[in-house]
Amino acid sequence: MRARLPLVIVALASLGATFVLLPVVALFVRAPWNRLAGALSGVGASTALRLSIEVSLAATAISVAVGVPLAWVLARGEFPGRSLLRAAVVLPIVLPPVVGGVGLLVALGRSGVVGRWLHDALGIQLTFTTAGAVVATTFVSMPLVVLATEAGLRGLDLRYERAAAAMGGSAWYVFRRVTLPMVAPQLAAGAVLTWARALGEFGATITFAGNLAGRTQTMPLAVFEARQIDPGGAIVLSLILVVVSVSVLVALGGRLTGLR
Amino acid sequence: MVLEAEIEVRRGDVTVAAAFSAGDRETVGLLGPNGAGKTTIVETIAGLVPAASGRILLDDEPIHDLPPERRPIGIAFQDGVLFPHLSVMENVAFPVRARGARSRAARERAFELLEWLAPGIDPGAKPGTLSGGERQRVALARALAGTPRVLILDEPLSAVDVSARAELRALLRRTLRGFAGPRLLVTHDPVEAMTLADRVVVLESGRITQTGTPDEIRDAPRTRYAADLVGMNLFAGRLTPLEAGAGALETADGVVTVPWPEGRAVGPIDDVLATLAPADVALHAVRPEGSARNVVHGVVDEVAILGDRARVRLNGSPRLVAEITTGSVARMAIRSGGAVWASFKAVEIHLMVERGPTDTL
Amino acid sequence: MRKTIAIATLLVAAGCSGTSSSGSAASSALTVFAASSLTAAFERIGSDFAAANPGITVTFNFGSSTDLASQIQSEGTADVFASASGTAMDAxxxxxxxxxxxxxxxxxxVIVTPPDDPAGISSIADLAxxxxxxxxxxxxxxVGDYARQALTSAGLLSAAMQNVVSNEDDDASVVAxxxxxxxxxxxxYASDVATAGNTVRSVTIPTAVNVVASYPIAVVAGSxxxxxxxxFLNxxxxxxxxxxxxxxxxxxxA
Structure with a gap:
């Protein structure tokens, strides 16, 4: 039997869906279809898109590599200040990205608290580099994979890990063969969200890493800059971003994450 | 190989304290109601629950300080707790792999065990697709896979369909007998304890209330719980057809008329178990008239009073335990050494028949 | 951010006109769209103006001139537009x-450097x-286009462009x-240095190669x-x- 939906719910849902879809539809309506190819080459879409994909994938990889252990510590660790740590981890979601960018600047910038040392002792400068764009993007998008994985770990029946220990599995073996595969759906969902957030990152990146085509100018920055020169080009770039994100989310959304 | 455990564990506001041992090739049944602390005890032995105090020795070697993965214990958990993301084969190979064996050796060991304990189950299947009985067979194979020195089975039949129980019980018995080392069987089912264990430890509210062989506990249960659940009359033997719908169960010390098991072809069946609750046995001063198919005459061995109930042990053919009110004891002047008649209906007897050769595998 | 300000302005304007229709006819709310480089100067001018004209409330919307021009075209809520470029005003x-x-x-x-001048900049040529x-x-x-013009006039454009590490959204972001x-x-702009005070050091660009931006102001049609x-314009x-x-x-x- 199909669920019967109250009319109020349907009406509000329609309103919500319209609200979300309207800007996307408007982008399609206003796109300069007749000079699409020209607009594309004019604003350096392919360079920005390649950089965006590289930066978002790198940020996702780093987020998973350190975010999953962080989620494990938050879910299983028992230490004073754990709730404080969790709040701090969530902070980048709440903060305006520009604030995150300013924070990164005073921490890791050329004259920042840690960045000064990186620059003077090791000759490493993150600002105005692709690595800096990855750092800024990771900062903003990592909390999503941490939260999703932590929720997965909290929902995991502890009996499985105990059974694995009783079967002779060392702590590391149990984590690798039992814990990790069992939270894989949540981890994957979190990674997809992290990637999507990374692809759309703007504020922290432009504040911390600046805006230079081919080095730090990802798609959102290219859209922002194109607005000044060529509003039509900005719409084209926005559409590309929409199409890429939607295709990946639809393709991965159900299959990989098991959330469908 | 001898396992000795003397432990005290706190779980919430309940303290579980137990001291017992299990000898080489001895199956010790930990029997008790739900919440008595049985699982807590075996999980403490396996190292999954920290003990507040005590010691666990294996052949006089202390193992209580070892982390769980270094204790030589194989455990089949209640409900199996098979890893849902691994196949049947990978589940069974897990303990072998976890102890550092190569993948190929682990697979060979897993296939060998599955062939023996779970033939007919697809090794590539995920546990979620298996029935309760199949899961338990895989759990059993997994418990044995790491070649442990102690085998623990926690409620191996609780998640299994009634129809599959008899067959699995027979498999458990064979497996337990074939395991060279101490074996622990956790159960709340007296029949399971009585038929599978060499010795039974009765556990109630975190304390051991009685230890003994199944016969000793049946004959002289020390608590109400033991009397109600453990003090069952148990008949075992060969069943032959008697007349339409009835059969004769020939036990070592007498013949009992029982209902013919449903769905079974008429013909002799070996290894049949039957239970009869003591409360379903009536006692009479003179030979009873009436419909009861089983009538036994014998001498009273013992009269044990437990509250307002009395358990009367009768040395007849077969031997019986009857439970009657203390009022009836007084009225019929039942006393140790006196003769008495006992009767019980065939329909009160519960049969446990292993599936016939036509049904198996 | 700017959108929010624009919407807030709109709400304020709507609220004010609602009350003024039934109240004193002398009071009116004026919305001024101005280039962000004018922020400090116009806020002072705005408060001087408000003091002299108690009946008029002035609300500013600062932003990049190009953005402001397209906002005026799509939303039409500005009474006065002060632009940093003739092009935006032309639009x-x-x-x-x-x-x-x-x-x-x-x-x-002007050229700005950090107070400690880490790269040793003393003339426009040093930028290359x-x-x-x-x-x-x-x-x-x-300001970005003007800077490129100045570098071209100085014959430094291609060498200096090699050194560009970031193309910022506006002059304030460059200063940041x-x-x-x-x-x-x-x-x-020189005006940015006045605002930034001693947090930056400035180096003048010779008049010969400098670009002088003219700021036009006008009353928007339909106000x-x-x-x-x-x-306000006066x-x-x-x-x-x-x-x-x-x-x-x-x-x-000029």
């Missing part, structure tokens, strides 16, 4: 149209030295990159209060307004 002049357009100030370009981390405003942003010490040099708009080109602009680093209209 508004063609749609929806302007009245009383006049240049009211000029702004010259290898390894200098140069920050400009993006192409399409007036310098005050934070991340970049070695940037090109902004329901042209009279109030005119009096305040800007008047003696007090011009003095304030001078304090803020602007030059007189």
């Amino acid at each position: 508004v002049a063609s749609d929806p149209g302007v009245a009383d357009r006049t240049d009211f100030a000029t702004n010259r370009l 030295k290898p390894g200098v981390q140069l920050v400009l405003a993006a192409k399409g942003v007036p 990159k310098i005050t934070s010490g991340e970049a070695d040099a940037g090109i902004v 329901p209060q042209t009279e109030a708009a005119m009096s 305040e800007v080109i008047g003696v007090t307004g011009q003095a304030t602009l001078k304090d803020s680093g602007f030059g007189p209209a």
Whole structure:
């Protein structure tokens, strides 16, 4: 039997869906279809898109590599200040990205608290580099994979890990063969969200890493800059971003994450 | 190989304290109601629950300080707790792999065990697709896979369909007998304890209330719980057809008329178990008239009073335990050494028949 | 951010007109769209104007001139538009149209460096030295276009472009990159230096290669209060307004 939906719910849902879809539809309506190819080459879409994909994938990889252990510590660790740590981890979601960018600047910038040392002792400068764009993007998008994985770990029946220990599995073996595969759906969902957030990152990146085509100018920055020169080009770039994100989310959304 | 455990564990506001041992090739049944602390005890032995105090020795070697993965214990958990993301084969190979064996050796060991304990189950299947009985067979194979020195089975039949129980019980018995080392069987089912264990430890509210062989506990249960659940009359033997719908169960010390098991072809069946609750046995001063198919005459061995109930042990053919009110004891002047008649209906007897050769595998 | 301000302005304007229709006819709310480089100067001019004209409330919307022009075209809520470039004003002049357009100030370009001047910048030529981390405003942003013009006039464009590490959205963002010490040099307006004070060091660009930006101001066509708009415009080109602009680093209209 199909669920019967109250009319109020349907009406509000329609309103919500319209609200979300309207800007996307408007982008399609206003796109300069007749000079699409020209607009594309004019604003350096392919360079920005390649950089965006590289930066978002790198940020996702780093987020998973350190975010999953962080989620494990938050879910299983028992230490004073754990709730404080969790709040701090969530902070980048709440903060305006520009604030995150300013924070990164005073921490890791050329004259920042840690960045000064990186620059003077090791000759490493993150600002105005692709690595800096990855750092800024990771900062903003990592909390999503941490939260999703932590929720997965909290929902995991502890009996499985105990059974694995009783079967002779060392702590590391149990984590690798039992814990990790069992939270894989949540981890994957979190990674997809992290990637999507990374692809759309703007504020922290432009504040911390600046805006230079081919080095730090990802798609959102290219859209922002194109607005000044060529509003039509900005719409084209926005559409590309929409199409890429939607295709990946639809393709991965159900299959990989098991959330469908 | 001898396992000795003397432990005290706190779980919430309940303290579980137990001291017992299990000898080489001895199956010790930990029997008790739900919440008595049985699982807590075996999980403490396996190292999954920290003990507040005590010691666990294996052949006089202390193992209580070892982390769980270094204790030589194989455990089949209640409900199996098979890893849902691994196949049947990978589940069974897990303990072998976890102890550092190569993948190929682990697979060979897993296939060998599955062939023996779970033939007919697809090794590539995920546990979620298996029935309760199949899961338990895989759990059993997994418990044995790491070649442990102690085998623990926690409620191996609780998640299994009634129809599959008899067959699995027979498999458990064979497996337990074939395991060279101490074996622990956790159960709340007296029949399971009585038929599978060499010795039974009765556990109630975190304390051991009685230890003994199944016969000793049946004959002289020390608590109400033991009397109600453990003090069952148990008949075992060969069943032959008697007349339409009835059969004769020939036990070592007498013949009992029982209902013919449903769905079974008429013909002799070996290894049949039957239970009869003591409360379903009536006692009479003179030979009873009436419909009861089983009538036994014998001498009273013992009269044990437990509250307002009395358990009367009768040395007849077969031997019986009857439970009657203390009022009836007084009225019929039942006393140790006196003769008495006992009767019980065939329909009160519960049969446990292993599936016939036509049904198996 | 800017959208929010625009919406807030809209709400304020709507609220005010609602009350004024039934209340005193003298009170009116004026919305002024101005280039972000004018922020400090116009806020002072605004408070002087409010003191002199108690009936009129002035609300500012600061932003990049190009952004403001397209907002005026799509939303049409501005009474006065003060632009940092003639191009943006031209766009508004063609749609929806302007009245009383006049240049009211000029702004010259200067080089800014962190106070400790890590790259040793003493002239525009130094911007082309290898390894200098140069920050400009993006192409399409007036100050960015002017900076490129100046570098072209100095014959330094291609060498200097090698040194550009970031194309910022506006002059304020360029200044931010310098005050934070991340970049070695940037090109902004003289008015920006007046605002930034001693958090930056400035190096003048010779008049021969400098670009002087003319700032036009006009009443936007369709404004329901042209009279109030005119009096604000007069305040800007008047003696007090011009003095304030001078304090803020602007030059007189050419």
